[in-house]
Amino acid sequence: MGSWFRERLGLGGLDYEIPESANRLTYMLGGLTAFFLLVLILTGFYLAQFYNPNPLGAHDSVLYIIARAPLGDWVRSVHYWSAGAVVVTVVAHLTWVFWRRSYTKPREVTWWAGVGLAGLIFLLIVTGTALRYDQEGFEALAHFATGGELTGWFGRFFTEGFTISTPLLSRIYGLHTSLLPLALVGLMGVHFWLIRHLGIHASEERTTVFRRHVVRLTGVSLLAFAVVGVLAVAAPEGLGYPPVQGVEVTKPFWPVLWVYGLENLLGVWGMILGPAVVGGFLVAVPLLNRDDDGTPGRHGWVGWVGLALGAVVLALWLYGVFGETRQHIGM
Amino acid sequence: MMTRLDVGILAFLAFLALGPAEAAAHGDATLEGPDGTVGAGQGITLSGAGFAPGESHRLVLRGTLDDYELGTATAGADSTFTVELAVPAGARPGQYRVVALAPDGDEVATLDLPVTAARETAEEADAGASGSTSSGRSGPEARADEIVIERSRAGIEWGVIGLVIGLAGGLGVGLFRRS
Numbered sequence: 001m002g003s004w005f006r007e008r009l010g011l012g013g014l015d016y017e018i019p020e021s022a023n024r025l026t027y028m029l030g031g032l033t034a035f036f037l038l039v040l041i042l043t044g045f046y047l048a049q050f051y052n053p054n055p056l057g058a059h060d061s062v063l064y065i066i067a068r069a070p071l072g073d074w075v076r077s078v079h080y081w082s083a084g085a086v087v088v089t090v091v092a093h094l095t096w097v098f099w100r101r102s103y104t105k106p107r108e109v110t111w112w113a114g115v116g117l118a119g120l121i122f123l124l125i126v127t128g129t130a131l132r133y134d135q136e137g138f139e140a141l142a143h144f145a146t147g148g149e150l151t152g153w154f155g156r157f158f159t160e161g162f163t164i165s166t167p168l169l170s171r172i173y174g175l176h177t178s179l180l181p182l183a184l185v186g187l188m189g190v191h192f193w194l195i196r197h198l199g200i201h202a203s204e205e206r207t208t209v210f211r212r213h214v215v216r217l218t219g220v221s222l223l224a225f226a227v228v229g230v231l232a233v234a235a236p237e238g239l240g241y242p243p244v245q246g247v248e249v250t251k252p253f254w255p256v257l258w259v260y261g262l263e264n265l266l267g268v269w270g271m272i273l274g275p276a277v278v279g280g281f282l283v284a285v286p287l288l289n290r291d292d293d294g295t296p297g298r299h300g301w302v303g304w305v306g307l308a309l310g311a312v313v314l315a316l317w318l319y320g321v322f323g324e325t326r327q328h329i330g331m
Numbered sequence: 332m333m334t335r336l337d338v339g340i341l342a343f344l345a346f347l348a349l350g351p352a353e354a355a356a357h358g359d360a361t362l363e364g365p366d367g368t369v370g371a372g373q374g375i376t377l378s379g380a381g382f383a384p385g386e387s388h389r390l391v392l393r394g395t396l397d398d399y400e401l402g403t404a405t406a407g408a409d410s411t412f413t414v415e416l417a418v419p420a421g422a423r424p425g426q427y428r429v430v431a432l433a434p435d436g437d438e439v440a441t442l443d444l445p446v447t448a449a450r451e452t453a454e455e456a457d458a459g460a461s462g463s464t465s466s467g468r469s470g471p472e473a474r475a476d477e478i479v480i481e482r483s484r485a486g487i488e489w490g491v492i493g494l495v496i497g498l499a500g501g502l503g504v505g506l507f508r509r510s
Contacts, residue, residue, distance in 0.1 A: 060425030219506030
């Protein structure tokens with residue numbers, strides 16, 4: 001049967017040689033990220049059948065998903081835990097690639113595609129939070145509106161005043177379910193194409209085939225999915241109360257807590273400066289370190305800046321977790 | 332002489348006519364109510380037309396999770412009624428429908444009614460604007476905690492979840508070992 005599929009689907013194209021080290025977990029982090037993004041798309045499609053993107057019905061529709069829709073509670077919790085898993089794997093993947101100096105020539109564009117993907121994942125996280133439309137979700141939406149006002153013409157789309165025909169929540173829903181996933185899939189295609197044609201950044205001899213990597217990666221991904229499935233049963237995601245406008249009493253989804261910590265220090269501009277500084281550094285890395293020597297770990301000053309930035313983000317995250325809840329909007 | 336085909340066609344047409352006949356049994360009743368949204372606890376006026384004269388109808392506020400009995404209304408000889416009712420103060424904000432139910436339980440007419448959180452009274456709004464610190468806001472307080480939701484799963488749901496997790500785990504182990 002395997003040969004039947006092999007012949008008709010061109011699976012022989014997967015039999016190109018790669019180093020054995022590609023079968024270690026550190027070389028599977030990108031693939032794991034892609035797997036959980038696929039889980040998010042599939043579970044998201046199911047949730048979209050029951051979700052009402054109008055502000056008057058949004059919160060109720062989420063309650064319906066939890067309490068009435070068939071498998072709604074579990075699918076929503078799988079969606080939630082998979083989002084967390086994506087954050088863990090993408091940060092680990094980015095850290096590993098940075099340490100390996102896999103952004104050096106000729107892999108600069110691969111790196112930039114990856115940074116773009118990380119940015120899209122961040123946007124998917126924050127837009128997804130808003131869709132809950134409970135107190136936490138509404139505060140996320142209010143941050144979008146405030147950020148839109150701060151950035152003038154550039155951020156007009158994120159303000160309620162952009163159009164009177166559709167509320168901001170519905171437009172955020174459109175972003176989360178259409179434009180961002182489309183951009184994600186497109187950029188993933190670019191990223192995978194470049195990895196295929198430039199090869200995995202590893203100096204060992206090529207003693208195994210890519211098909212074996214795919215089989216092993218699929219096994220690891222399914223095991224990770226089983227863990228997420230159990231978590232979705234044991235610790236299902238909840239929902240806050242319907243929102244009250246004009247106050248901030250919640251903290252955001254955990255991957256965004258470093259931005260929350262920065263807002264505590266700088267005010268609402270922190271939510272723009274923080275991602276801009278981190279994103280700007282990541283984009284600049286291949287330009288700042290153009291040494292052709294691709295030896296892992298030899299980063300020079302760029303590596304120290306990256307390490308310092310990572311430490312600052314971690315410190316801000318811890319401050320966001322343990323620090324006080326504060327009003328940012330209107331500060 | 333009627334053939335079996337003729338009888339079959341007539342039976343099919345009679346079956347199709349059941350739907351409109353059943354709808355026609357309750358007439359083309361309509362409900363009208365307030366424009367826009369209403370606050371939880373707010374009084375509303377509902378008007379009905381096209382209802383069976385003398386027939387009492389239950390008026391129910393139907394939401395995503397909860398239903399609330401609003402009251403009953405009996406149409407006069409002119410097939411209309413007007414009633415003053417109140418949206419329950421505990422109604423969760425969201426999209427609702429007011430449904431008029433005939434004595435046999437059929438839905439006779441519906442009206443979309445968005446419900447918002449309980450609103451301030453006019454006096455409290457004025458007191459707030461004048462800077463009075465003694466007035467309290469009647470709206471809900473913002474809450475950071477989560478709603479307690481009663482979760483229950485049917486047996487088949489447990490079965491599907493168990494199957495998916497089991498398959499994923501089993502297949503995962505198998506593929507990992509095979510590689």
